[in-house]
Amino acid sequence: MNSVKILHCADVHIGAAESSLGTLAESRRAETLITFEKIISLAKEQNVDILLIAGDLFNSNNIEKSFVDRVFECMASIPDVKIVYASGNHDPLNADSPFKKYSLPSNLYVIDTKDHCIEFKDLNTRVYGKSFKEVYMQGEPVFSIKPDTSFINLMCIHGELRSDLGSDYNSITSDFIKSSGMDYIALGHVHKRTEVSKLGDSFIAYCGCPEGQGFDELGEKGIYLGEISKDNCSLEFVPVCKRMHLCENVDISGLATSNEIAEQILNYLKEKYPDTYADNLYKIILVGSIDDGVRLSLAEITTRLNDSVYFAKLRDKTEIKLDYETLSKENTLKGVFVKNMLTKIESAKENEKEQLLYALNIGIKAFSGEVHYDEA
Ligand SMILES: [Mn+2]
Known part of the structure; x- marks a missing residue:
């Protein structure tokens, strides 16, 4: 297999309430779930191989079970799509996490809090990543399993791009990216989308949040969709937001x-x-x-x-x-x-x-x- 079709989303913040909206806050909260359903439908319609979710799927681990049930039900409804999840700072992978408390759909792969590599032989693809264990994660990820160039190597991770290791939210430096051996790094954490760029041999992007949660998150919001191969990345932005x-x-x-x-x-x-x-x-x-x-x-x-x-x-x-x-x-x-x-x-x-x-x-x-x- 020469290429893999992915959908990259992050920061859905299901269950977030925009309290300044008053009586609309509850319906807006439900819309975070509805937007996720739209992402799932898109993954199915577009015959995506892997859906990468780079953290903050839930606004917090204190999310009602009805929301979690619906999310897992949606995931299970697209069994042909492999879903990879890396926890973010809002829904860290600790004992309170819905990803620990409840049984998971069989096509969902949750990335561990230690360096982790998931191999999909049928897609000739490996997905690397590291989940937040707590609200903060210092330092920089280290991966003991070195990328094998015969695979398409992807990374799904929540973190902050910066020049030093000083972030409380998982510093990701350009040196790390350049030496990562990744074909594409799907980032979450920053809610404002970036264009897909290339550092060293690795393509990289923040897809931003798919639904703005306030007047500091303006404009059209969505996901990245497209093909990744060893030497090419053809991701395109697809708006999915219900409202701007x-x-x-x-x-x-x-x-x-x-x-x-x-x-x-x-x-x-x-x-x-x-x-x-x-x-x-x-x-x-x-x-x-x-x-x-x-x-x-x-x-x-x-x-x-x-x-x-x-x-x-x-x-x-x-x-x-x-x-x-x-x-x-x-x-x-x-x-x-x-x-x-x-x-x-x-x-x-x-x-x-x-x-x-x-x-x-x-x-x-x-x-x-x-x-x-x-x-x-
Ligand atoms: Mn977030």
């Missing part, structure tokens, strides 16, 4: 009512994400300048948006169109504040001016009672 987290700046200059603003945001989203706009989670940052006297009701705009999209939250970064000079002459506390700020801005260094102007705007909004504690 997205952060968008929307200019609402000149608009005044919540209705108009909500419509403007929706039109923007429909144009940018014609097929998926209703399904995504959005952090919308309102920008532009609005007339003095316009009072934005973030609550009303949010409510209107949430009629049309799965989830949206707003941040107000608009500026008020103001005549500062006239304001500074007002014989009021607000007038004095504006006057003092203008003097400060005038004498400030160039790089501080923008920050001070922002402070001036926040201050003016505060006089109208519009500033909330989470304004930032």
Whole structure:
């Protein structure tokens, strides 16, 4: 066999709850399982030989049995696919691990906490790896079984790429990769996908998480799928996420009512994400300048948006169109504040001016009672 078809996924975090979503948190939690089911279907449809899961399949070992049962049932439903699992820091392979507590599907191969090599003779392939035993794993993996070049050599591992051995999450250095003898190293841990790259003779990639879990995990998420041979790696990214987290700046200059603003945001989203706009989670940052006297009701705009999209939250970064000079002459506390700020801005260094102007705007909004504690 000259090549092997793999699907590389990691960091599914089944059972993770995005608590900031409030009433949606439970359904979002169920979607981590549904996304895993999609990965399993893809492996079957694409006639994958080996499904590599590089850690953090479960968000923690404290996962309810119903989720574990479903995961193992899905795995057992694709008996022709060999599934290799290396535990990550979220679901370490200790006595509490679902992979230790329950009986496993016969096509699931769990990588040990010591250096480990699993041989699939029928595929002429070996899979190396090492599982986390506890939340932390220091040092660098060592493999006593040296790669035999007559096999396709794969590695499935959770860890942190870095230049030294200082990580608490399994340091993987470029020297280690270059001397590994691997044809492909399937990495987990970093939730942001990297392109497939080559170090020495080894191809390597983080596939990222298949489902974003917050507004620090933006955009399309998925897995890598393709063929690996001794001298070639043809992996392609395949999106599998049910929803995307997205952060968008929307200019609402000149608009005044919540209705108009909500419509403007929706039109923007429909144009940018014609097929998926209703399904995504959005952090919308309102920008532009609005007339003095316009009072934005973030609550009303949010409510209107949430009629049309799965989830949206707003941040107000608009500026008020103001005549500062006239304001500074007002014989009021607000007038004095504006006057003092203008003097400060005038004498400030160039790089501080923008920050001070922002402070001036926040201050003016505060006089109208519009500033909330989470304004930032
Ligand atoms: Mn993770």
